[in-house]
Amino acid sequence: MNPAFSELSLAEPLARAVAELGFSSMTPIQAQAIPVVLQGRDVMGAAQTGTGKTAAFSLPLLQRLLKHASSSTSPARHPVRALVLLPTRELAVQVAQQIELYAKYTELRSTVVFGGMDMKPQTAELKRGVEVLVATPGRLLDHIEAKNCVLNQVEYVVLDEADRMLDIGFLPDLQRILSYLPKQRTTLLFSATFSTEIKRLASSYLQDPVTIEVARSNATAATIEQRFYRVEENDKIQALKQVLRERTIGQAFVFVNSKLGCARLARSLEHDGLNSTALHGDKSQDERLKALDSFKKGEVQLLVCTDVAARGLDIKDVPAVFNFDLPFNAEDYVHRIGRTGRAGASGLSFSFVCGRDTKSLAELEKLLGKKVEVEPLELESDRRRFGGDPGRINDGQRLWHDPRGSAEARALRPPPRAARPAADPFFEQPYQPKLAPEAKPEWEQQSAKAGAGTRSVSPFIRTKRKVAALFKAATPVAAGAECERQPDPEPVA
Numbered sequence: 001m002n003p004a005f006s007e008l009s010l011a012e013p014l015a016r017a018v019a020e021l022g023f024s025s026m027t028p029i030q031a032q033a034i035p036v037v038l039q040g041r042d043v044m045g046a047a048q049t050g051t052g053k054t055a056a057f058s059l060p061l062l063q064r065l066l067k068h069a070s071s072s073t074s075p076a077r078h079p080v081r082a083l084v085l086l087p088t089r090e091l092a093v094q095v096a097q098q099i100e101l102y103a104k105y106t107e108l109r110s111t112v113v114f115g116g117m118d119m120k121p122q123t124a125e126l127k128r129g130v131e132v133l134v135a136t137p138g139r140l141l142d143h144i145e146a147k148n149c150v151l152n153q154v155e156y157v158v159l160d161e162a163d164r165m166l167d168i169g170f171l172p173d174l175q176r177i178l179s180y181l182p183k184q185r186t187t188l189l190f191s192a193t194f195s196t197e198i199k200r201l202a203s204s205y206l207q208d209p210v211t212i213e214v215a216r217s218n219a220t221a222a223t224i225e226q227r228f229y230r231v232e233e234n235d236k237i238q239a240l241k242q243v244l245r246e247r248t249i250g251q252a253f254v255f256v257n258s259k260l261g262c263a264r265l266a267r268s269l270e271h272d273g274l275n276s277t278a279l280h281g282d283k284s285q286d287e288r289l290k291a292l293d294s295f296k297k298g299e300v301q302l303l304v305c306t307d308v309a310a311r312g313l314d315i316k317d318v319p320a321v322f323n324f325d326l327p328f329n330a331e332d333y334v335h336r337i338g339r340t341g342r343a344g345a346s347g348l349s350f351s352f353v354c355g356r357d358t359k360s361l362a363e364l365e366k367l368l369g370k371k372v373e374v375e376p377l378e379l380e381s382d383r384r385r386f387g388g389d390p391g392r393i394n395d396g397q398r399l400w401h402d403p404r405g406s407a408e409a410r411a412l413r414p415p416p417r418a419a420r421p422a423a424d425p426f427f428e429q430p431y432q433p434k435l436a437p438e439a440k441p442e443w444e445q446q447s448a449k450a451g452a453g454t455r456s457v458s459p460f461i462r463t464k465r466k467v468a469a470l471f472k473a474a475t476p477v478a479a480g481a482e483c484e485r486q487p488d489p490e491p492v493a
Contacts, residue, residue, distance in 0.1 A: 003031050008038075011066055013105035014059060021101060027052040028214040034060050037188065042209040044162075044202060045190045051214070053190045054314075057084075057158050058099050062108060064156075065131055069107035078109055078129030080149060082156040085177070087164040088308055089114040089136060089285060090292055095160060096134040108132060115139040116285030123148045137165075137173035144180060151180045161311045162189035163198045163331065178205065192334055220334055220368070224341040226349045229377040233354045236324060237268060239377055243322075243350055244274075251295070252320040253339045254304045257328060265324065266304040276302035279309050310335040316342060323351035326360040330367040 002025040005018050026034070029047035036043055037060035047053055061082050070077045084099075086092045096112035103110060110132035111125040119142065126133075126149045133140075133149065143149050157178075159165045165174060187206050194202075203209070220226065231239045240254070254269075256262045259280040266278035277291045277300045288308075295303045296315055303309070304324075310332055321340045327333050333351075340347030353361060353374050365372050 002026050002028065008034060008059075010059065011063060011106075013066075014062055014102060017102050017104045018059070020104075023055070027056075029053055029212065030056045032212045032214060033057065033190075036210050036212070037061070037186075038063060040064070040186055042186060042206040043188045043190075043212060044194070044199070044206065044209045045188070045212040046194050047190075047192065047212075047214045053160070054095055054098050055102070057160075057188050057190060058095075058102050061132070061156050061158070062099070062103050062106065065108055066106060068131060071107050075127060075129035078131055079153040080133045080151055081131045081153060082133070082158070083151065083154050083177075083181070084132065084134045084158040084160060085137060085140070085165060085174070086134065086160045087136070087170060088161075088311060089116060090288065090309065090313055091161065091311060092134050092136050093289070094314060099132055099134065103132070110134065113139050113143060114285070115142075116288075119143070119146070119148075137170055137177060140177060141173055144177070151177075152182060154181045154185060156186045156188070157181060158188045158190070160190050162191040162202060163194060164191075164311065192338060220337060221341045221347075223345065224337055224347045224349050226337065226351070228351045228353055228372055228374045230374045231352045231354060231377050233356075235379060236352050236354075237265070237272075238379055239352060240269075240322060240324065241272065241274070242377075242380055247320070247348065249320045249348070250301065251298065251318055252302055252322055253309065253318065253336070254302050254322045254324050255310065255327070255336050256304065256306060257325040259306060261325070262304050262306050266302075269302055269304065274302055275300055276304055279303055279305035281306065281308050307332050307336070310339070313339060314342060315339065317345070318342075318347070320348040320350065323349070326351060326353065326357045326364070328360065330360070330363040333364055333367070 004025050005015070005023055008026075010018065027047075029045060029051050033043055033045050033053075033056040037057060043057075045053065045056065047056075065081050068081055072078075084095060086095060092112050092114045096110060099110050109128075109130040111122070111130045112134040113122045113126070114136045115138050119139075122139075122143070123146070126143060135143075140149075144151070159174075164170065187209075189202055189206070189209075229239060229243075243249070244252070254265065254276075256265055259282050262278050262280045263282075266276050269276040277294060279288055279291045283291070291300070291303065292309075292313075294300045307327065310327075318340050321337050323333070323336060327336065337347070337349040340349065361372060361374070
């Protein structure tokens with residue numbers, strides 16, 4: 001039995017907010033991490049997705065910051081005391097909303113800054129003063145360079161989804177941000193996946209950290225049913241629609257690996273009558289927030305997205321996740337399927353595997369520590385085409401076979417196509433020359449008729465058109481002839 005929140009002796013404003021949200025008992029990561037953070041220790045926490053890691057660091061931070069709460073309107077009385085860094089904009093917005101709910105009955109202020117939006121409203125919030133700042137690294141550096149916020153009084157730093165934050169893409173920005181912070185601070189790292197390299201790198205930022213792992217590292221939730229289907233690339237859309245129909249799935253995440261493929265798949269599914277929308281990095285922030293909000297409200301059936309939506313998004317009651325493409329990084333698989341089965345609920349995960357996914361599948365099996373069973377998927381169109389025989393299966397390479405025996409498989413093959421009839425029998429006849437071997441062509445016969453001393457002209461050559469000349473050409477003089485001298489005219493008297 002998990003301990004209750006009442007055992008933590010939270011302050012009355014925080015306890016009231018937690019009770020309103022309907023939280024009664026803590027999850028394992030919350031039960032182990034909250035007491036340690038309340039002591040001011042550095043923490044490296046690893047837990048499965050959907051286990052309440054946000055509350056595990058938010059509640060103890062707010063509890064320790066209550067001594068700084070002030071009702072004063074002066075910005076100087078509200079410096080930044082806690083900094084929460086996240087890799088994606090959507091996750092930053094979600095965490096900021098949860099912190100705001102927890103601090104609802106306190107005097108503590110919080111705000112969020114992220115890219116893709118105008119800086120002016122964010123600057124106004126920072127100038128007003130906040131104790132808890134939630135941010136993405138790039139936009140936070142923009143505000144630091146513009147001198148919109150000062151971080152010299154930060155006491156707590158939280159890196160959520162720390163494995164991505166410490167990735168090579170974010171590491172330079174993260175190092176610059178940490179250089180603006182006091183050296184004496186409490187640092188908290190939380191994620192669902194921790195590799196050995198990430199642990200070694202994170203240890204340089206923490207001081208005597210407490211490592212909390214409530215489950216095996218990189219493990220998936222036991223409440224999620226995981227299925228792998230071998231499907232050829234061209235049949236994936238049909239397989240997706242068939243599984244949705246057979247399982248009667250109302251809503252689902254559909255993950256792809258590229259932005260272009262995400263947009264194309266969303267348009268194709270929309271054309272087929274499925275209410276879907278795309279979410280990827282090339283969309284503006286307004287479009288991304290609108291797509292996410294429509295999916296949360298149930299207005300959209302399928303959210304086709306890249307890995308920008310793979311981490312941290314907490315949308316309740318999403319029954320299934322589809323891996324239309326296997327992820328390039330095996331760790332992203334754990335985060336993708338974690339969008340379903342949240343807070344102990346059951347969920348479904350379907351992954352389509354084709355011939356090019358051999359390497360990705362091997363890396364995934366190494367991460368999960370077990371052999372993945374890939375099942376063949378019988379498509380309905382093939383079932384109708386071949387008479388509905390349940391023995392015929394598609395092995396992902398458009399090769400049809402029957403596991404009961406080769407003789408039966410040959411009998412089930414469709415008859416060969418008949419040869420196409422020729423369009424015109426004339427073209428099937430062999431070449432037959434019209435003239436005898438000794439006969440001459442017509443143009444040679446015309447030359448013979450013209451005579452030996454005259455110039456022969458073919459009737460197939462058009463003669464040069466005669467045009468009237470303004471002056472006649474002078475008559476040429478024969479070679480060697482002497483010109484007659486004309487007498488000079490007589491002088492006029």
